[in-house]
Amino acid sequence: MPRIVMKFGGTSVADLDRIRNVAQRVKREVDAGNQVAVVVSAMSGATNQLVAWVNALDDLHDAREYDAVVATGEQVTSGLLAIALQKIGVPARSWQGWQLPMRTDDAHGKARILEVDGAPMIASMESGQVAVVAGFQGLAPGDRIATLGRGGSDTSAVALAAAVKADRCDIYTDVDGIYTTDPRIVPAAKKLQKISYEEMLELASVGAKVLQIRSVELAMNERVRVQVLSSFQDIPGTLVVDEDEIVEKEVVSGIAYARDEAKITLRNVPDRPGVAATIFGKLAEENVNVDMIVQNISAEGTTDMTFTIGKTDLPRAQAALAEIKEQVGNSEVLVDPNVAKISVVGVGMRSHAGVANTMFKALAEKSINIQVISTSEIKVSVLISAEYTELAVRALHTAYGLDAH
């Protein structure tokens, strides 16, 4: 009997009517002969309210207590959905993270799943009972409640799918699949039937926030077939699968953009060994993630060092750079938060030359200046001025032949 995990996000369980809707969707899968586990998020808005309370009391709160408070959102939904399922004749029960248990490390507030014992769940599902699991939460050492960080319910669902050896993990969300780019910017964007884990990872990391990155990593490692689909429409979504399952590999599968980075330039950095280590060592110490880095060639013994960081890290980064200014010996620090990172992603890139060049040409034709470039095996990213974001995305979507006919 096929076994599937279904995951519903906050907007899909926002009120009682939507919870009843979810129950009907689950019933359909049960009636079709599947063994089903369901992972639920908190009703939309619930988590924000809980987080706001915690932060109002103490913005430097104990993360273990934050977790005890915030995990209640998913607990409520799990119980309500179990009741809604029973009401329409589907045997069901709720499972909290500590009941499974879904064991995590002790990084409260952003814990990582260490281990899920699938056996009790499998036994329950094989007896014909739908398991309704509170997502986003687990059991940390010392029997404390842990949460997985924002979007963690996706990861809960994938971990559960791996633990119960599910045939598929369906992630129901408010979009109906993964598109070649953001349809709000490019109406001609096409829904992808399939996408590889690697591509999904690159897209997620550059701002296509449909799936939490860790859930994709986990799916890739555990070879869990993930489907992203709409909770409101009854149409097939996009399958996130192993590259081998994709017969026709596109050179470029999608165009992504991110506006959450800021650019920092250190002017007149002395061109001597160890300077880069000083700068990026200090930033790492302060927990500032650095993304793109470029260093121009040296002129008269100094150089300019440019890099990007998350916008939210900006105050921390500026404080850190001020501390090491004398040690580094740079003249000024230029900060530009008005930048966007545009990326083209595709596994077919590995065997095709000229992909980057198509990008540079398309941007040049629109007179868009490229500030920083970075590449990976299946991705080319550029940093541009934020005001050109939509123009650049549209130009690239057309240049790579992705527009729907």
Next chain:
Amino acid sequence: MPRIVMKFGGTSVADLDRIRNVAQRVKREVDAGNQVAVVVSAMSGATNQLVAWVNALDDLHDAREYDAVVATGEQVTSGLLAIALQKIGVPARSWQGWQLPMRTDDAHGKARILEVDGAPMIASMESGQVAVVAGFQGLAPGDRIATLGRGGSDTSAVALAAAVKADRCDIYTDVDGIYTTDPRIVPAAKKLQKISYEEMLELASVGAKVLQIRSVELAMNERVRVQVLSSFQDIPGTLVVDEDEIVEKEVVSGIAYARDEAKITLRNVPDRPGVAATIFGKLAEENVNVDMIVQNISAEGTTDMTFTIGKTDLPRAQAALAEIKEQVGNSEVLVDPNVAKISVVGVGMRSHAGVANTMFKALAEKSINIQVISTSEIKVSVLISAEYTELAVRALHTAYGLDAH
């Protein structure tokens, strides 16, 4: 080092400011050199919202799922209060029912506490950490979440106080103690300094709803000294203690009233053996609690049988009586929901004659007709027409010399 349990109800933790207030009160007890455990209810309104959701989905819901949903209210408060305490420098941590664990039976929705292991809590308190315990909840067999029923946090607090051998269990509430009667009816009502468990039980059972009855029973059985006091004013409350601790025993300690009963009279019941057993056996079968019962002497082979039940049980009782009408052979069933039960309570009654007579005389002077009488060792109750409630309470308060000077 003295050890105390403090319990705060829903109105005392209704918002963040009140939670901060509670933290200050707890800090004061810690600063005074006490080891402290705190039991909290849900923020007022939270439980009602959760119950409403559950009932809207299915009014015949699975009680285990109801418990999973509803227990979140207390979980939220426990985490928030722990954070508020840490913020003002008081080491604290939250404990959920399953973490202690507070083991209960499997009567989900109204579970009874079976066992609390005090050892881990004592160790934690002795290390200087305030234990913030989510009230109202426990761990049922099968590792499911259980709730104790409305007002259950009082019982949680008393059970915890017994388990950690606390010197006192302080119940903070929106009144500042136990009064000789309802001060809204009798402005001259006096606050009692001390009251015995037995009196408190009688008062609670006839409508003075300050403490949950089960919490008083438990306190009596475990000899836990309970104090009822205000969370908003800083004045001593009322101690609920063993009778032996009360030196000056009042003949009558308080006057209570209840308007939640209905009177039923079965007319012309054949006066033969087994009839009462048929009637009350059937009602017991249908889970209808019968309170007062009177049977008039027989006239011409039939009698009238009058008794009272909880108003909410009325539809179920009427259906049950209709079913057995032929078997019993009564003529009609008269129902009167407009009745009130007035009770005078006092342990001194045991050694004083004439207490009931004072009551009957005082009511007669106000021309209040007594419909039913019932007595216990320390209580005399009468049923009267509901419209005389306030008049009767005031007359009795004066008649027993309880008015403040």
